[in-house]
Amino acid sequence: MSVDVTGRCLCGAVAFRAKAATHDVSVCHCGMCRRWTGGPLMYIDVEGTPSFAGRDAIGIYRSSDTGERGFCKNCGSVLFWKVAGAERYALTAGSLDAAEGLTFTKEIFIEDKPPFYDFANATEKLYGSDAMAVYTGTGDEPK
Ligand SMILES: [Zn+2]
Ligand SMILES: [Zn+2]
Numbered sequence: 194m195s196v197d198v199t200g201r202c203l204c205g206a207v208a209f210r211a212k213a214a215t216h217d218v219s220v221c222h223c224g225m226c227r228r229w230t231g232g233p234l235m236y237i238d239v240e241g242t243p244s245f246a247g248r249d250a251i252g253i254y255r256s257s258d259t260g261e262r263g264f265c266k267n268c269g270s271v272l273f274w275k276v277a278g279a280e281r282y283a284l285t286a287g288s289l290d291a292a293e294g295l296t297f298t299k300e301i302f303i304e305d306k307p308p309f310y311d312f313a314n315a316t317e318k319l320y321g322s323d324a325m326a327v328y329t330g331t332g333d334e335p336k
Contacts, residue, residue: 195240200288202270206250209272211243211284216294218286220312221274223302223321225256230271233306235286237295242280243273259329276328 196216201208218237226234245251252266255277263273275282286295297314300306301324 196294198237198239198284199290200272200284201290202250202265202268202272202288204265204268204270206267207245207247207265207270207272209243209245209284209288211239211282212241213237213239216296217298218295219283219299219301220297220316221301221324222306224305225260226274226302227305227307229256229262230285233310234271234274235297236274236283237286237289239282239284241282243282243284259325281328 196213197210198213199208199210215238218235221234221236223234250266251272252264254262254264256262257277259277261275261277262271263275264271270288271285272288273282273284286292289295297312297316299317299319300312301319302321303318304320
């Protein structure tokens with residue numbers, strides 16, 4: 194059952210609405226996400242392109258060959274990671290308006306997690322290469 198989600202940045206210049214296929218929240222421990230957010234990135238995968246209000250306030254940073262990162266140019270809130278050149282988005286869980294029903298189920302780039310924290314949730318843990326293969330279409334969807 195898909196879920197409608199809404200969210201916004203801290204200052205409210207950017208808001209979005211999207212459809213998520215599941216209630217699953219994932220965490221990325223990779224060095225780029227940690228530098229970008231100041232901690233591990235919590236996100237939900239959504240279907241297609243979110244509908245954005247305040248699109249002009251969205252800045253895009255191309256962080257790698259495969260990924261782009263969207264943020265609010267006014268307040269700096271991190272809003273999404275997306276596959277470069279494709280309409281495949283992961284929205285930051287912290288920017289969502291409501292967290293009802295969301296479940297933290299997966300951790301990716303587990304090999305890059307620094308030793309100073311661990312999550313107590315029971316999650317599926319994936320290596321970065323396996324997780325990225327799903328986004329770039331060279332691997333199977335995780336169960
Ligand atoms: Zn903002
Ligand atoms: Zn990452």
